[in-house]
Amino acid sequence: MTHPDQASRHLAVAGRRVPSFVYGTAWKEAETERLTRLALEAGFRGIDTANQRRHYHEAGVGAAIARAFASGLVQRDELFLQTKFTFVAGQDQRLPYDPGADHATQVRQSFASSLEHLQIETLDSYVLHGPAQRVGLTSSDLDVWQAMEELHAAGKTRFLGVSNVSLDQLEELCARATAPPAFVQNRCFARSGWDREVRAFCRERGIVYQGFSLLTANRAELGHPVFERLVARVGKTPAQVVFRFALQVGMQPLTGTTDPDHMREDLQGYGFQLSGEDVRLIEGIAGG
DSSP states (O other), X not given: OOOTTGGXXXXXXXXXXXXXXXXXXXXXXXXXXXXXXXXXHHTOOEEEOOSOTTTOOHHHHHHHHHHHHHHTSOOGGGOEEEEEEOOGGGOOSOOSSOTTSOHHHHHHHHHHHHHHHHTOSOEEEEEEOSOSSSSSOOHHHHHHHHHXXXXXXXXXXXXXXXXXXXXXXXXXXXXXXXSOOSEEEEEOOGGGTTTHHHHHHHXXXXXXXXXXXXXXXXHHHHTSHHHHHHHHHHTSOXXXXXXXXXXXXXXXXXXXXXXXXXXXHHHGGGGOOOOHHHHHHHHTGGGO
């Protein structure tokens, strides 16, 4: 029997089914392989990483995926794999490309390294891990995006995306890109209405908004008595309520929990609904 909320476990992106909840692998270092494996065992079918050794261990993700394939836990076509290209300024000394090469070459080298790390032949989503500067786009950003578009056109990645991006930057990228982003991934602050303006733009353009740090970036708001009363009333954990909220407003949330029990609990957010009033309350929680 189909669960009444089963449909929300997937999003339709350009005619393809994509998991609506993603496990993020940043800041896990030597534990990356073990935690990625636990996330797959818990039921996650979307995995986010980056070829940025400073904050990610992409090869650890690949090792977990390879073991999951070999054991029959998951098939490749069930899994949404997303990784990122990161500029030199966001890297440490362990670079996945030649820092002296042009940006297009760096993208190709980083992408090839990602495929090797992940032990796969094609990606589901390849993301620009943030523009080169905080304001506006540079020629470097456009060169990188063009190289990413070439990978997309060649069928090496199904989708493209961008992260850590402002509304102005996203508008400019969409105006200038041949292949616009299918995904936008931002740290999501309740004090900005959960990135309200960027989410609205994404909704208008059919772009999937991925929200990360939904819990850690909003500790004060999630400690508000109004939110605490809501959590008590619905009988769920604070994390479950936040992730359910994210799903209901059209986000594709990321969780990076290292606790296997929390992994399973987070996925239980599919099993209940928040009322419209509850959603509006959470939307405005930063305003008290």
